[in-house]
Amino acid sequence: xxxxxxxxxxxxxxxxxxxxxxxxxxxxxxxxxxxxxxxxxxxxxxxxxxxxxxxxxxxxxxxxxxxxxxxxxxxxxxxxxxxxxxxxxxxxxxxxxxxxxxxxxxxxxxxxxxxxxxxxxxxxxxxxxxxxxxxxxxxxxxxxxxxxxxxxxxxxxxxxxxxxxxxxxxxxxxxxxxxxxxxxxxxxxxxxxxxxxxxxxxxxxxxxxxxxxxxxxxxxxxxxxxxxxxxxxxxxxxxxxxxxxxxxxxxxxxxx
Numbered sequence: 001x002x003x004x005x006x007x008x009x010x011x012x013x014x015x016x017x018x019x020x021x022x023x024x025x026x027x028x029x030x031x032x033x034x035x036x037x038x039x040x041x042x043x044x045x046x047x048x049x050x051x052x053x054x055x056x057x058x059x060x061x062x063x064x065x066x067x068x069x070x071x072x073x074x075x076x077x078x079x080x081x082x083x084x085x086x087x088x089x090x091x092x093x094x095x096x097x098x099x100x101x102x103x104x105x106x107x108x109x110x111x112x113x114x115x116x117x118x119x120x121x122x123x124x125x126x127x128x129x130x131x132x133x134x135x136x137x138x139x140x141x142x143x144x145x146x147x148x149x150x151x152x153x154x155x156x157x158x159x160x161x162x163x164x165x166x167x168x169x170x171x172x173x174x175x176x177x178x179x180x181x182x183x184x185x186x187x188x189x190x191x192x193x194x195x196x197x198x199x200x201x202x203x204x205x206x207x208x209x210x211x212x213x214x215x216x217x218x219x220x221x222x223x224x225x226x227x228x229x230x231x232x233x234x235x236x237x238x239x240x241x242x243x244x245x246x247x248x249x250x251x252x253x254x255x256x
Contacts, residue, residue, distance in 0.1 A: 011045055011046060011047050012045070012046045012047070012068045012069075012253070013046070013047045013048075013049070013066060013067050013068055014041075014042070014046060014047070014048050014049070014067060014068060014069045014070065014071065014252065015048070015049045015050075015051055015059055015067050015069075015070050015071070016034055016037050016038075016048060016049070016050050016051065016070075016071050016073065017051050017053045017058075017070055017071065017072045017073065017089065017092075017109070018033060018034065018050060018051065018052045018053060018054060018073050019053055019054050019072060019073050019074065019075035019077065019089070019108050019109065019112075020033065020054060020073055020074060020075045020076060020077075020108075021052075021054060021055075023211065023212075023215070025208070025211040026208060026211075029207070030208075033073060034048075034050045036203050036204075036205075036208070037071060037073065037203050039203075040202060040203040040241075040245050040248070041071065041104075041203070041245065041248050041249055041252060043249065043253070049067075053085055053088075053089050054075065054077070054085060055085075056084075056085055056088075058088060058089075058092060059092075061092075061095065064095065064096065064099060064101065065099070067101065068102065068252070068253075069101065069102035069103070069104065069252040069253075070096060070101060070102065070103045070104070071103075071104045071105075071106065071109070071252070072089070072093070072103065072104070072105045072106065072108070072109030072110075072112060072113065073106055073107075073108070073109055074106050074107030074108045074109065074163070074164075074201060075107070075108035075109075077108065078166060079108050079111035079112040079114075079115050079121050079166060080111075080115060080121050080122055080166070086112065089112060089116070090112065090115060090116035091116075093112065093113055093116040093117070094116050094117070097116075097117055097191070097194070097195060100192070100194045101194060102194050102196075102251065102252055102254070103194065103195055103196070104196050104197075104198070104248055104251060104252060105195075105196070105197040105198070106198055106200075106201060106202065106203065107163070107164055107198075107199060107200070107201055108164075108166075109197070110168065110188075110189075110197030110198055110199050111166055111167070111168055111197075111199075113195060113197050114168045114171060114172060114175075114186075114189070114197060117172040117175070117191065117195070118172040118173055119168060119169075119170050119171045119172040119175065120168070120169040120170040121166060121167065121168050121169060122166060122167070122169050123165060123166055123167075124164070124165055124166060124167040124183075124184065126183060127165060128164070128165045128221075128222060128226070129162045129163070129164055129165070129183050129184060130162060130163050130209075130213060130216070130222065130226070130227075130230045131161070131162065131209070131229070131230035131231075131233040131234060132159050132160070132161060132162070132233050132234060132237050132238075132239055133159070133160055133161075133162045133181050133183060133184075133187075133200060134157050134158075134159050134181060134182075135157060135158050135159070135160055135179045135180070135181045135187045135188070135200065136156065136157045136179060136180055136181060136187075137154055137155065137156060137157065137158065137178065137179050138177060138178055138179060138180070139156075141176065141178060145178060145190060145193075147193075147196070147247055147250035147251040148178075148247065148250075155240075155243070158179075158240040158243055158244065159237060159238070159239050159240050160187075160198075160200030160201065160202060160239050160240065160244060161200055161201045161204040161206070161209050161239050162183075162199065162200045162201065163201060163204075163209060163212055164199065167184050167185070167186065167199065168184075168185075168186035168189070168197070168199070171186055171189045172191065174191055174192075175189045175190065175191045175195075176189060176190055176191075177189050178190055184199055186199065187199045187200065193254070196248075196251045198244075198248075200244075202241065202244030202245060202247070202248055203245075204239075205241075206234050206239075209230075209234065210231065210234065213227050213230055213231060214227075
């Protein structure tokens, strides 16, 4: 979806940089990942545009200024890979950082943001993380993160859906680690008030992950006992989706 027009009537405008192809399941149930992200993060009166970066579709570099924020999705690709589109995405993210545009990176997006801004990413030494993960928020952040402010008493931990075998090894210079877990040292990081990376999937519903687990199992990416354990974890607990969506919306809209 190429974009040529500018702001209309002061509406806020956002772009989803989609780094994964739509699965058959998500296409059938949700009409594509774009709709999943819009349902989670968009609000009335906003315009959201889709760029399938995994297929080489990128926003015009001369039109980046018309956007209030960007979201980089998850992906089955490695954020440290050297596919042409990944290198082009890194270049775009460096430009957005220089412009201090709001950029929210999810899973692969979190990792590729880190890589493009000078951090290090790679395979997780502890292997796959699939299912629900309890993420601990760092206490006494300095400076405090404005997008966490209106959660009231910031919870010591939040549950999120995870599906990744890569991780951030080292955050870029000037970045702050906001959350961690028993499995992953960098679950969330920020740079200033314009960059936010989240390793988990605040946009995922349980059924999307159930389907993903089945696909990974059928493709021999994971073992059946691992898949069963991940599914059981989903059956007995819930992710804090509303809280994560609020964090993401507050960040993208610049709310305190």
